[in-house]
Amino acid sequence: MNNGNTTREITLTVNGRKRTVTIEVRRTLADFLREDLGLTATHLGCEHGVCGACTVIVDGATERSCTQLAVQADGREVTTVEGLNGPNGELHPVQEALRDHHSFQCGFCTPGFVMAIHGMVEEKKAGRPSPCSRAEIREELSGNICRCTGYQSIIDGAEAALAAGAGKES
Amino acid sequence: MKPAAFEYLSPTSIEEAVQALTDPDDGDTKVLAGGQSLVPLLSLRLAQPARIVDINRIPGLGEITESGGVLTIGTLVRQRSAEHSDVVRRACPLMAEALPHIGHTAIRNRGTVGGSIAHADPAAELPTVAACLDAELVARGPRGERVIPAAEFFTGFFTTALAEDEILTAVRIRSAAPGTGAAYEEVSRRHGDFAMAGVAAVVRLDGDVVAEARIAISGVDLVPVRAGKAEAALVGRVVDEPTLVAAAEAGVADLHPSADLHGSAPYRKHLAGVLIRKAVRTAAQRARESR
Numbered sequence: 499m500n501n502g503n504t505t506r507e508i509t510l511t512v513n514g515r516k517r518t519v520t521i522e523v524r525r526t527l528a529d530f531l532r533e534d535l536g537l538t539a540t541h542l543g544c545e546h547g548v549c550g551a552c553t554v555i556v557d558g559a560t561e562r563s564c565t566q567l568a569v570q571a572d573g574r575e576v577t578t579v580e581g582l583n584g585p586n587g588e589l590h591p592v593q594e595a596l597r598d599h600h601s602f603q604c605g606f607c608t609p610g611f612v613m614a615i616h617g618m619v620e621e622k623k624a625g626r627p628s629p630c631s632r633a634e635i636r637e638e639l640s641g642n643i644c645r646c647t648g649y650q651s652i653i654d655g656a657e658a659a660l661a662a663g664a665g666k667e668s
Numbered sequence: 669m670k671p672a673a674f675e676y677l678s679p680t681s682i683e684e685a686v687q688a689l690t691d692p693d694d695g696d697t698k699v700l701a702g703g704q705s706l707v708p709l710l711s712l713r714l715a716q717p718a719r720i721v722d723i724n725r726i727p728g729l730g731e732i733t734e735s736g737g738v739l740t741i742g743t744l745v746r747q748r749s750a751e752h753s754d755v756v757r758r759a760c761p762l763m764a765e766a767l768p769h770i771g772h773t774a775i776r777n778r779g780t781v782g783g784s785i786a787h788a789d790p791a792a793e794l795p796t797v798a799a800c801l802d803a804e805l806v807a808r809g810p811r812g813e814r815v816i817p818a819a820e821f822f823t824g825f826f827t828t829a830l831a832e833d834e835i836l837t838a839v840r841i842r843s844a845a846p847g848t849g850a851a852y853e854e855v856s857r858r859h860g861d862f863a864m865a866g867v868a869a870v871v872r873l874d875g876d877v878v879a880e881a882r883i884a885i886s887g888v889d890l891v892p893v894r895a896g897k898a899e900a901a902l903v904g905r906v907v908d909e910p911t912l913v914a915a916a917e918a919g920v921a922d923l924h925p926s927a928d929l930h931g932s933a934p935y936r937k938h939l940a941g942v943l944i945r946k947a948v949r950t951a952a953q954r955a956r957e958s959r
């Protein structure tokens with residue numbers, strides 16, 4: 499349609515809401531979410547795929563929002579941390595588990611961990627192979643970097659979230 | 669804006685995509701697959717192509733099939749889907765074992781099998797698997813389709829035999845034969861980091877004796893290297909410790925890895941030897957168990 503242009507109109511669903519927007523094709527999904535939609539819970543640390551702070555869920559699977567272009571999300575469904583809360587701002591069970599286990603200090607890495615753990619819980623619910631042991635959780639979360647906690651409390655929170663197994667649909 | 673400006677095309681057929689790459693153009697064109705290597709390069713402005721051809725909307729490039737003893741993996745198959753595929757696990761256990769070493773789940777959910785091979789990082793797992801198994805790389809360009817053997821595909825550091833206007837469409841691998849065992853071993857500083865060195869090994873046993881051995885090493889040269897001398901040192905022998913030591917010595921004799929932040933050249937060479945022993949030992953064990 500707009501082939502060849504440097505801007506393009508796309509339609510995507512973000513946190514349940516369908517939006518049609520015209521964007522520059524060189525905008526990353528992360529920058530689109532933060533700067534165009536004001537969804538600043540998705541954090542940007544390294545901006546090249548390493549730290550995991552920008553992890554979101556796209557069509558049901560965890561993906562980095564810094565290593566894809568927003569234009570590639572045309573027709574897809576994106577969930578950010580903002581999309582996990584209940585109608586009155588209630589915390590999602592994964593967030594509750596992390597809170598209960600003191601899984602964060604400064605909180606910069608937290609949105610990425612919440613989405614990564616949410617992705618694990620969803621995989622488990624869908625019956626796909628998912629981590630169970632602490633060692634497996636540790637390995638699964640190795641794609642998310644935290645400079646504060648030393649990780650133990652995050653693993654505790656993830657373990658609790660996975661044991662609760664569930665959380666609401668999102 | 670992080671990436672420099674480019675023109676973005678998202679063709680819905682392979683013909684259209686090849687056309688988009690062939691069209692005369694002032695600057696570079698780049699194929700965009702999973703983007704897990706290319707988008708960071710764009711954001712860092714290490715790559716500044718004039719045109720990006722996103723192949724993700726082309727149907728038919730994301731299938732895994734097996735027929736006539738050949739496993740075909742479409743270039744767009746996500747690394748995570750290949751990892752969870754029963755067909756891949758059975759027909760190419762080597763790849764199934766190598767895949768989880770790539771980055772992290774969120775990276776593999778998006779990164780593609782073909783993208784990793786086309787990117788040709790010498791430390792990457794899938795190019796090493798392709799070299800080990802003599803995979804065939806199927807490419808489409810303005811002159812039609814051609815099939816490139818892995819031995820001719822990796823031509824240099826992050827460089828392949830693909831022409832600028834060619835698209836890798838599939839990877840073909842002979843299905844694992846009965847009596848074969850495979851193993852992938854690597855050492856990296858942290859899980860998910862690129863390996864300092866890795867070894868892919870496949871062993872086929874005839875009785876207790878090695879009938880065929882295939883060994884490829886990552887991270888020690890500009891391209892994944894086949895350890896022909898180590899393979900030769902195994903064939904016709906029983907896999908015992910002295911044979912493993914001899915094979916490892918033969919396998920690293922001609923290596924001249926370069927040093928970097930993570931390891932000196934002698935350390936990498938040592939590592940390659942240790943990993944050859946480990947991978948061949950495990951592959952032989954699995955070959956025995958498969959009977």
Ligand SMILES: Cc1cc2nc3c(=O)[nH]c(=O)nc-3n(C[C@H](O)[C@H](O)[C@H](O)COP(=O)(O)OP(=O)(O)OC[C@H]3O[C@@H](n4cnc5c(N)ncnc54)[C@H](O)[C@@H]3O)c2cc1C
Nearest residue numbers: 547699701702703704705706771779780783784786792836
């Ligand atoms: C944090 C992090 C850790 C990683 N760790 C590892 C690791 O441990 N091991 C590893 O192997 N990889 C690792 N990767 C890289 C990842 O596996 C990439 O998915 C892979 O290197 C490229 O695949 P892609 O589909 O993302 O390709 P893209 O990034 O889209 O493309 C990569 C290159 O290949 C070209 N290309 C892609 N597809 C085709 C095609 N069909 N035809 C012609 N050219 C094509 C592109 O033009 C580009 O030059 C990591 C990435 C990140 C961000």
Ligand code: FES
Nearest residue numbers: 543544545550564
């Ligand atoms: S900001 Fe995306 S992974 Fe670090």
Ligand code: FES
Nearest residue numbers: 603605644645646
């Ligand atoms: S809590 Fe500060 S980076 Fe994780």
